[in-house]
Amino acid sequence: MSDRKPTPQLGGATETFVHERASATPATSTTREERCDGDTPDAPSDSSLRAIEEWFVSAITAPHASDRLDADAARLLISGPKLDAAGRLAIYRYGYRARLVECLVDDYPALKFALGDDAFESLCLGYIERHPSSAPSLNDFGRHMAQFCREAAPLAHREFAADLASLEWALVEVLHARVAERLSSEALGSIPVEKWVDAKLPPGGAVRLLRFAHPVNAFFQAFKTDREPSPDDFTRNPSATAVYRTDMTLWRMDLTPAMATLLESLFAGRTLGATLETLEVGLTPEDAAEAERNVMVWFREWVAAGFFAGVDLG
Amino acid sequence: MANRFRLPDLGIGIGLRTVHYPHIIEQQPDVAWFEIISENFMQTAGKPLHFLDAIAERYPIVMHGVSMSIGSTDPLDRAYLKELVALRDRTRARIVSDHLCFTGVAHRNTHDLLPIPYTEEALRHVTARVRAVQDFLGGPLALENPSTYVEHAGSQMKEWEFLGRLAEDADCALLLDVNNVYVSAFNHGFDPKTYLDAIPWNRVVHFHVAGHTSYGTHIIDSHIGPVVDPVWRLLGDAYARAGGASVLLEWDAEIPSFEETHAEALRAREFLPTSSRGLP
Numbered sequence: 001m002s003d004r005k006p007t008p009q010l011g012g013a014t015e016t017f018v019h020e021r022a023s024a025t026p027a028t029s030t031t032r033e034e035r036c037d038g039d040t041p042d043a044p045s046d047s048s049l050r051a052i053e054e055w056f057v058s059a060i061t062a063p064h065a066s067d068r069l070d071a072d073a074a075r076l077l078i079s080g081p082k083l084d085a086a087g088r089l090a091i092y093r094y095g096y097r098a099r100l101v102e103c104l105v106d107d108y109p110a111l112k113f114a115l116g117d118d119a120f121e122s123l124c125l126g127y128i129e130r131h132p133s134s135a136p137s138l139n140d141f142g143r144h145m146a147q148f149c150r151e152a153a154p155l156a157h158r159e160f161a162a163d164l165a166s167l168e169w170a171l172v173e174v175l176h177a178r179v180a181e182r183l184s185s186e187a188l189g190s191i192p193v194e195k196w197v198d199a200k201l202p203p204g205g206a207v208r209l210l211r212f213a214h215p216v217n218a219f220f221q222a223f224k225t226d227r228e229p230s231p232d233d234f235t236r237n238p239s240a241t242a243v244y245r246t247d248m249t250l251w252r253m254d255l256t257p258a259m260a261t262l263l264e265s266l267f268a269g270r271t272l273g274a275t276l277e278t279l280e281v282g283l284t285p286e287d288a289a290e291a292e293r294n295v296m297v298w299f300r301e302w303v304a305a306g307f308f309a310g311v312d313l314g
Numbered sequence: 315m316a317n318r319f320r321l322p323d324l325g326i327g328i329g330l331r332t333v334h335y336p337h338i339i340e341q342q343p344d345v346a347w348f349e350i351i352s353e354n355f356m357q358t359a360g361k362p363l364h365f366l367d368a369i370a371e372r373y374p375i376v377m378h379g380v381s382m383s384i385g386s387t388d389p390l391d392r393a394y395l396k397e398l399v400a401l402r403d404r405t406r407a408r409i410v411s412d413h414l415c416f417t418g419v420a421h422r423n424t425h426d427l428l429p430i431p432y433t434e435e436a437l438r439h440v441t442a443r444v445r446a447v448q449d450f451l452g453g454p455l456a457l458e459n460p461s462t463y464v465e466h467a468g469s470q471m472k473e474w475e476f477l478g479r480l481a482e483d484a485d486c487a488l489l490l491d492v493n494n495v496y497v498s499a500f501n502h503g504f505d506p507k508t509y510l511d512a513i514p515w516n517r518v519v520h521f522h523v524a525g526h527t528s529y530g531t532h533i534i535d536s537h538i539g540p541v542v543d544p545v546w547r548l549l550g551d552a553y554a555r556a557g558g559a560s561v562l563l564e565w566d567a568e569i570p571s572f573e574e575t576h577a578e579a580l581r582a583r584e585f586l587p588t589s590s591r592g593l594p
Contacts, residue, residue: 176358
């Protein structure tokens with residue numbers, strides 16, 4: 001079981017995924033951008049506040065600079081003492097993307113490491129275009145990254161990247177999750193034996209169960225320990241991981257097929273009786289035997305880890 | 315107490331940043347107060363609030379927002395305001411502030427502080443929204459002058475005139491960021507003193523200072539590095555005009571140790587009027 005020992009992800013206060021949103025502007029000098037006239041926003045139809053605001057936001061978020069955008073900027077914005085209107089607009093165009101890329105770097109450090117700086121930045125720019133923010137906080141901005149990797153991004157290791165993004169997003173979710181209630185060992189022990197078969201164990205607020213086509217938790221751990229990635233890291237090899245929080249520490253625990261099957265069934269709302277039956281049909285004989293031997297130990301560990309919010313006796 | 319809102323002068327504080335959490339939690343340093351970025355503690359119910367609760371238990375907190383989008387022509391976001399009030403009540407925040415800007419429109423949030431055109435239409439629009447927000451908060455909102463890199467050709471007045479009129483018309487408080495005055499003065503070619511001359515000082519409840527990054531053609535409000543002496547001197551001038559108010563250092567990139575950050579904030583004492591140098 002040593003390979004499944006839970007690994008602390010973030011202990012204490014030093015490493016948190018709280019994004020440092022601030023009123024600062026990302027530092028840059030103005031740089032030349034790729035230019036394309038095709039997607040230039042239309043100039044405002046009038047001088048109303050609404051029309052000016054819509055144009056300004058469109059001008060900042062438009063994917064490319066263009067001659068037409070420069071001409072509109074020269075008409076709608078005042079040149080500065082040392083920088084023309086297009087150059088001044090470019091500060092906002094850069095800042096918009098840089099701030100959101102920075103947010104995605106916070107959420108997906110291992111994905112950035114896996115893809116390399118340039119590929120990750122390209123991925124982020126595509127993501128920002130596809131999933132612009134509409135919320136006041138950026139805490140939820142990166143939610144769609146796994147899906148984006150899987151479906152939209154031009155990536156060399158698409159499925160691996162999607163799996164890794166799923167793991168990293170689970171860490172973000174668990175960090176921010178509310179833990180209202182958790183099942184205690186005492187409460188579990190007080191369940192009468194005859195009630196066990198119909199008992200349901202709903203999941204706790206700060207636990208996520210994930211199945212992957214690749215061993216991304218192992219890759220993530222290697223990333224945390226500064227190991228260089230190897231080709232094996234990108235090879236398909238199914239895995240499952242639980243991500244959870246106890247008090248203020250985040251943990252990652254690799255799961256055997258039997259563990260994952262049990263937890264999936266319970267988290268889906270099935271009774272303990274129905275869940276144990278799934279072991280017989282959903283697992284190899286070896287995995288089922290492992291489950292029979294260890295199920296009580298696993299339950300004690302899972303309860304201690306806060307995997308369950310409580311017990312529902314129907 | 316110099317301001318008309320009777321908001322306290324908290325002394326010299328610093329922005330609360332995660333890299334400093336261990337030091338603050340373990341060492342409980344002698345700091346007058348902390349300012350939080352409000353949105354960092356929204357859409358969360360986990361670890362961020364745990365640390366904030368521990369710090370708010372010991373230190374006065376001021377809330378500084380970046381997403382109210384007071385200048386936007388989208389409707390005010392009531393859910394956001396509710397969350398803001400809940401956070402204020404949770405932290406017992408002494409001041410709630412945001413920026414004179416818009417951050418987006420048509421339900422897109424750029425998460426940047428975008429300048430609005432300074433027109434009569436915009437003044438009426440923003441005034442009504444500030445009044446609505448203050449009704450919601452049940453107290454004053456402090457608005458900060460942003461650093462800006464563009465001016466709209468359609469503006470009918472300068473930013474300082476707009477800000478002064480807005481403060482009077484909406485009866486709101488002001489957070490004067492003297493680094494932003496300095497940055498915008500360079501970028502637009504005006505004298506920072508002209509800006510200060512237009513400020514209704516009895517409405518200033520709070521000052522910001524920060525480092526910036528100069529590129530020769532323009533200055534970016536990067537919040538990197540120590541505060542330059544001209545900005546400190548501008549603070550001294552503004553502080554004297556206001557008759558005192560809370561002072562805060564923002565350092566948001568390449569953040570040094572807690573001690574170095576705090577020491578930089580306390581440099582304010584060298585530039586404040588002599589009678590204020592005993593500030594915490």
